[in-house]
Amino acid sequence: MSITPLMPVYPRCDVRPVRGEGCYLIGDRGERYLDFASGIAVNLLGHGHPRLVKTIADQAATLMHTSNLYGMPMGEDFAQRLVDNSFADTVFFTNSGAEAVECAIKTARRYHYANGAAHRHKIISFDNAFHGRTLGTISATSQPKMRDGFEPLLPGFQVVPFNDLDAALAAVDDHTAGFLLEPVQGEGGVTPATAAFLTGLRKACDDHGLLLILDEVQCGYARTGTFFAHEQYGVTPDIMAVAKGIGAGFPLGACLATEEAAKGMVFGTHGSTYGGNPLAMAVGLTVLDEVLADGFLDHVKAMGARLRAALEQLIPNHDDMFEDVRGMGLMLGVRMSDAYDARAFVAHLRDHHGLLAVSAGQNVLRILPPLVIDESHIAEAIEKISAGARSFAEAKAA
Ligand SMILES: Cc1ncc(COP(=O)(O)O)c(C=O)c1O
Numbered sequence: 001m002s003i004t005p006l007m008p009v010y011p012r013c014d015v016r017p018v019r020g021e022g023c024y025l026i027g028d029r030g031e032r033y034l035d036f037a038s039g040i041a042v043n044l045l046g047h048g049h050p051r052l053v054k055t056i057a058d059q060a061a062t063l064m065h066t067s068n069l070y071g072m073p074m075g076e077d078f079a080q081r082l083v084d085n086s087f088a089d090t091v092f093f094t095n096s097g098a099e100a101v102e103c104a105i106k107t108a109r110r111y112h113y114a115n116g117a118a119h120r121h122k123i124i125s126f127d128n129a130f131h132g133r134t135l136g137t138i139s140a141t142s143q144p145k146m147r148d149g150f151e152p153l154l155p156g157f158q159v160v161p162f163n164d165l166d167a168a169l170a171a172v173d174d175h176t177a178g179f180l181l182e183p184v185q186g187e188g189g190v191t192p193a194t195a196a197f198l199t200g201l202r203k204a205c206d207d208h209g210l211l212l213i214l215d216e217v218q219c220g221y222a223r224t225g226t227f228f229a230h231e232q233y234g235v236t237p238d239i240m241a242v243a244k245g246i247g248a249g250f251p252l253g254a255c256l257a258t259e260e261a262a263k264g265m266v267f268g269t270h271g272s273t274y275g276g277n278p279l280a281m282a283v284g285l286t287v288l289d290e291v292l293a294d295g296f297l298d299h300v301k302a303m304g305a306r307l308r309a310a311l312e313q314l315i316p317n318h319d320d321m322f323e324d325v326r327g328m329g330l331m332l333g334v335r336m337s338d339a340y341d342a343r344a345f346v347a348h349l350r351d352h353h354g355l356l357a358v359s360a361g362q363n364v365l366r367i368l369p370p371l372v373i374d375e376s377h378i379a380e381a382i383e384k385i386s387a388g389a390r391s392f393a394e395a396k397a398a
Contacts, residue, residue, distance in 0.1 A: 015350060020047020023370050023377050025356065036369040036381055037356040041186065041218045041331065044245040045290055046370035052248060052286055059282035066278060068271060074281035081288055085227060087236035088256035092265070093276030093284075095251045097217035097243030098132025101180075103255035103270060104241045105136055108177045108211045109156075110264025122175040123213070126162040128188030128361055129181065131215050131241075140180055163193060165200040172204065178211030178238070179204075183229040186218035189362030190326050190333025195233055202235045211238040211261055217253070218331070221245030222291045222371055225301035225329030232328065245291075245371075250283040291371075300371050303378065304329035307367070310382045318389045326364070330371055333364040340392070348392045355384040 016028040023046050025033045038044065045052055066072075079091040092107075094100045105123060112120035123140060130146075131137040138146045139154035147153060156175075160167040168179060179201050185191040205212045214237040219229040223245060226232050230240075238261035243253030257265075274280070290296060311325045311334055323335040336342045342359040349355040360366040369377065 013347065013350065015356075022046045022048065023373055031354065033350065033354050033356045034377065034380055034384065035356045036367050037358045038368050038370050039249060040244070040358055041223060041368045042244045042247075043249050044222060044371040045248045045287065046372050047249075049248070049290075049372075051290070052283065055282050055286040056250070056279065059279050062278075064277065064279045065274065067273065068275065072276055072278070072281070074278055074285065075276040078276075078281050078284045078288065081285070082254065082256060085288075085292060086240075086256055087258065088240065089259040090257055090262050090265075092255045092270060093280065094243070094253035094255065094272060095274050095280075096132070096253050097215075097241065098134045098137045099272065099275070100217060100241035100243050100253035100255045101131045101140075101215055102134055102136050104213050104215070104239045104257075105140070105180070106270060107239050107255060107257050107262055107265055108180075108213055110269060111211060111261050112177050112264075114264035119175055120177045121156045122158060122173070123156060123177055123180050124158050124160060124168060124171050125180045126168075126185075127159060128162055128185055128191070129159070129215075130185070130187035131180065131182075132217075162188070162191065163197045165197050168197075168201060169204055172208060172210070176208070176210055178213050180213040180215060182215045182217075182219060183233065184219035184224060184328055184331055185361075186331070186366070187360055189335075189360045189364045190331060190366055191362070192229075192326070192328055193233070198230070198233045198235050205238070213237060213239045213241075215241045217241055217243040219328070222297055222300055223329055223331045223368070224327075225297060225304050227291070227297065229328065246287065247280065247283050248287045250280060252280045252284055296371070300329050303369075303371075303373055303375075304332070306375065307369070307373075307378050307381070308332055310378060311367075311385075314382065314386055314389065317386070318393070321389055321393060327367075330367075330369055330373075332367045333360055334367070336363045336365060338363070340396070345388070345392055348395070349384060349388045352391060353384040353388045355381060355388065 017025040018028045019026040025035045125140040139157045142159040160171050220242045239257045315322045326333045342363045342365045346359045358366040
């Protein structure tokens, strides 16, 4: 038998982390990495955050899981706090980002069904989007590497170019339920929606009775310097999927919606065995306390501005390698020129300079540090990227 016990769907690298300490990961050979990947935008409080560790230990000892057959006091508290701090009136808790997006899609379809317009089921989504790996969420992408071999996928999706308002509006017809997009595309290349695009989609929704569904799984939860990225556009969604940072490493997601948008989600329409269990809710409440504590978002904004400026300063010294810096807050990307491969550079930084980052579409080096970094971490990362760029260029020239 040659298949590995872990289904071989990931091209895993040689780093095998066994411990985390703040903004660092320690590998099984004792080697230390500055973690500017954060488990792909997840560990926003870094590793081993004392308050989060204590919350998990205490709650595990008190009550871990009960099922959604019973009342959920902590879930009610957490949902109320999300409602108090967002556009939403109601929340469904999930275990992952893809499930949160699934819930968002179901909520949108049920909205039109509840309005007596079940034919309005088509979701317009966008090129380079990533919404997860379930059959529903891969139906909302155009990327062959995710879709090939899984057809037939879910009908009722149309993918059009991102940041092209005319194309999005042209795709609207009698069957359209709404638009689904990431305000800042993550996997697709750390590409923010333009203000004109997002406000234009909102207006189209208002004009035509459509729903604006935002996927803030990666860009939400303080990552861009506001609690949610859409706040920076002055636009509110009707439905939003959140995950990753909301649990800071614990598997947790949420689908948030207005009362109007959630009008079809009545008893029996959706469910999850684990979703919102007491352990997850305890984690969620603690992470939320940290994220909404005085100064947290300001810190993210300040560190984001500093990191961005430092990355931009690198460009003139390596202008044949780096093209531009994109993104918002601490969700940043450096686009690399065609002569260099971002994936190979990520591997080089990891293997030779002890820095963990991630690649993204469009040949982008994606930088997603824990949100609790300080200036010393930024200085260390910049030093590593600068030295890494020099040695990467030398290796290519050799
Ligand atoms: C924007 C976005 N949506 C959805 C997902 C899927 O989340 P999960 O892997 O938790 O299912 C991801 C994961 O990277 C994401 O970045």
